[in-house]
Amino acid sequence: MPTSHTRNVIEVEGLTYTVDGRTILADLAIAVSKAEIVGVVGASGSGKSTLIKCLAALTSADAGSILINGRQIVGMPERKLKEVRSEVGFVFQYSALFDSMTVFENIALAPMRRLSYTRTQAMELVREKLQLVQLDGVQDYYPGQLSGGMAKRVGLARALALEPAILFYDEPTSGLDPPTARSIDELIVDMRRQLGVTSVVVSHDVPALARIADRIALLDGGKIAVMAPPQEFVRSDHPVVRQFVSADNFGIADAEKHSTDGT
Ligand SMILES: Nc1ncnc2c1ncn2[C@@H]1O[C@H](COP(=O)(O)OP(=O)(O)O)[C@@H](O)[C@H]1O
Numbered sequence: 001m002p003t004s005h006t007r008n009v010i011e012v013e014g015l016t017y018t019v020d021g022r023t024i025l026a027d028l029a030i031a032v033s034k035a036e037i038v039g040v041v042g043a044s045g046s047g048k049s050t051l052i053k054c055l056a057a058l059t060s061a062d063a064g065s066i067l068i069n070g071r072q073i074v075g076m077p078e079r080k081l082k083e084v085r086s087e088v089g090f091v092f093q094y095s096a097l098f099d100s101m102t103v104f105e106n107i108a109l110a111p112m113r114r115l116s117y118t119r120t121q122a123m124e125l126v127r128e129k130l131q132l133v134q135l136d137g138v139q140d141y142y143p144g145q146l147s148g149g150m151a152k153r154v155g156l157a158r159a160l161a162l163e164p165a166i167l168f169y170d171e172p173t174s175g176l177d178p179p180t181a182r183s184i185d186e187l188i189v190d191m192r193r194q195l196g197v198t199s200v201v202v203s204h205d206v207p208a209l210a211r212i213a214d215r216i217a218l219l220d221g222g223k224i225a226v227m228a229p230p231q232e233f234v235r236s237d238h239p240v241v242r243q244f245v246s247a248d249n250f251g252i253a254d255a256e257k258h259s260t261d262g263t
């Protein structure tokens with residue numbers, strides 16, 4: 001049994017991930033405590049998806065230590081990794097639902113396969129998970145019949161199917177109109193409130209993360225370059241943080257700068 005002297009449900013040190021000879025994550029460290037919501041921002045291609053896939057045991061790291069609920073997953077045999085994967089939920093970018101399966105089948109797949117749920121048990125579970133994400137009467141729809149926001153909710157319901165302790169969200173609001181995006185943000189907070197889950201949310205929307213996250217982390221140069229509560233994060237003088245914060249002023253800051261350049 002792991003010693004649980006720590007409240008950190010995720011504890012990473014020295015995480016290195018290399019692909020095609022390129023180092024994407026380099027000696028990265030991060031720790032996330034129970035029921036915390038941590039936002040992760042970073043330039044496109046900086047390795048955000050790679051990072052959360054390593055933490056969710058969907059991709060294997062080359063080196064380092066990743067403790068999930070106190071268990072070392074780096075170098076863990078596949079059979080054991082399956083158990084870890086059922087303790088975490090992953091909400092994929094673009095939802096990644098199976099198009100040829102109904103909403104019911106998408107959500108019931110893991111519980112029926114891994115926990116041998118009967119169809120009747122699965123129906124109850126699917127109803128409960130859809131209620132949590134505030135969707136009703138969509139069990140028999142195919143993903144192609146759902147709006148973007150509904151598909152995200154179904155993706156979340158599927159991630160909740162095995163009652164995970166940790167939820168990873170990969171750009172859960174990208175491609176949604178602002179009101180729908182806000183409703184998904186509220187849902188992320190709601191999941192923590194109702195289920196006590198720990199959440200790691202990848203996003204490029206710093207103001208949205210500032211509303212929902214306890215801390216925001218910047219991934220840059222393969223490392224967590226800044227990690228702080230929102231108020232402190234947005235004041236960081238790290239150049240990439242400055243880019244994100246000024247870009248989120250809808251270019252106003254940049255426009256002001258140009259107009260005082262004497263141009
Ligand atoms: N399986 C892979 N094969 C080749 N390159 C990959 C693979 N996975 C990720 N990468 C590369 O790793 C870098 C980080 O990717 P990713 O984690 O998707 O970044 P982000 O989510 O921050 O945009 C990118 O340059 C990407 O092209």
Ligand SMILES: [Mg+2]
Pocket residue numbers: 048049050170
């Ligand atoms: Mg990504």
